[in-house]
Amino acid sequence: xxxxxxxxxxxxxxxxxxxxxxxxxxxxxxxxxxxxxxxxxxxxxxxxxxxxxxxxxxxxxxxxxxxxxxxxxxxxxx
Amino acid sequence: xxxxxxxxxxxxxxxxxxxxxxxxxxxxxxxxxxxxxxxxxxxxxxxxxxxxxxxxxxxxxxxxxxxxxxxxxxxxxxxxxxxxxxxxxxxxxxxxxxxxxxxxxxxxxxxxxxxxxxxxxxxxxxxxxxxxxxxxxxxxxxxxxxxxxxxxxxxxxxxxxxxxxxxxxxxxxxxxxxxxxxxxxx
Ligand SMILES: [Zn+2]
Numbered sequence: 613x614x615x616x617x618x619x620x621x622x623x624x625x626x627x628x629x630x631x632x633x634x635x636x637x638x639x640x641x642x643x644x645x646x647x648x649x650x651x652x653x654x655x656x657x658x659x660x661x662x663x664x665x666x667x668x669x670x671x672x673x674x675x676x677x678x679x680x681x682x683x684x685x686x687x688x689x690x
Numbered sequence: 691x692x693x694x695x696x697x698x699x700x701x702x703x704x705x706x707x708x709x710x711x712x713x714x715x716x717x718x719x720x721x722x723x724x725x726x727x728x729x730x731x732x733x734x735x736x737x738x739x740x741x742x743x744x745x746x747x748x749x750x751x752x753x754x755x756x757x758x759x760x761x762x763x764x765x766x767x768x769x770x771x772x773x774x775x776x777x778x779x780x781x782x783x784x785x786x787x788x789x790x791x792x793x794x795x796x797x798x799x800x801x802x803x804x805x806x807x808x809x810x811x812x813x814x815x816x817x818x819x820x821x822x823x824x825x826x827x828x829x830x831x832x833x834x835x836x837x838x839x840x841x842x843x844x845x846x847x848x849x850x851x852x853x854x855x856x857x858x859x860x861x862x863x864x865x866x867x868x869x870x871x872x873x874x875x876x
Contacts, residue, residue: 656868659798659871662800662803663871670817671721672730678734682738683709686708688705688712690709
């Protein structure tokens with residue numbers, strides 16, 4: 613029986629499941645082969661990575677006063 | 691001083707060591723709380739509650755996990771409690787429209803999305819809005835695993851979810867956030 617070709621939708625779902633995980637199992641080899649030949653899925657893969665990157669880079673600095681209030685609240689001020 | 695020594699001293703009542711531990715983690719905890727609730731006042735409140743809990747229960751810390759993992763667990767709980775208290779908008783439900791998450795349209799040209807998140811208020815608003823449409827349980831998994839860089843196992847430990855449950859939430863959260871940003875730039 614001929615194996616069904618993997619669809620773009622499956623690839624997208626798998627990309628979302630496996631990003632950052634082990635990419636060497638059988639399924640992943642298939643996925644990578646698909647990515648090599650499908651610009652649409654490559655674009656998707658990249659856009660998920662950019663999404664994560666955006667949230668990683670969006671950080672806030674704790675105000676100095678918040679530190680002071682915290683230490684005071686805990687009874688740990690110098 | 692090594693963290694282990696600091697913890698032991700703090701557990702034995704050394705205030706200096708305790709203060710040192712708090713200082714080492716306050717920025718991480720504040721930032722994480724902000725990323726969950728997207729509000730600086732709530733973030734500070736959650737941070738205070740987190741360290742208050744830490745001080746109260748540090749004697750129970752038993753090195754079965756990293757101190758950071760243990761703290762993530764405390765801050766995660768406080769974030770969820772806060773979210774329940776101030777819940778302001780309905781969250782996206784994945785039961786009916788999971789299929790739509792994987793739309794194949796590419797409206798936004800991702801290469802033009804400004805990479806300098808720090809300076810772009812419009813992008814910040816988009817990111818805040820997108821993540822607030824996720825229920826806090828999904829936010830937690832996404833932030834712990836993808837943003838804070840915990841392993842899948844550690845994320846499962848912190849959230850008390852099974853590993854398949856972590857993976858399922860993670861892939862939905864990723865796909866959902868990607869889609870929201872994609873649409874915002876259309
Ligand atoms: Zn494809």
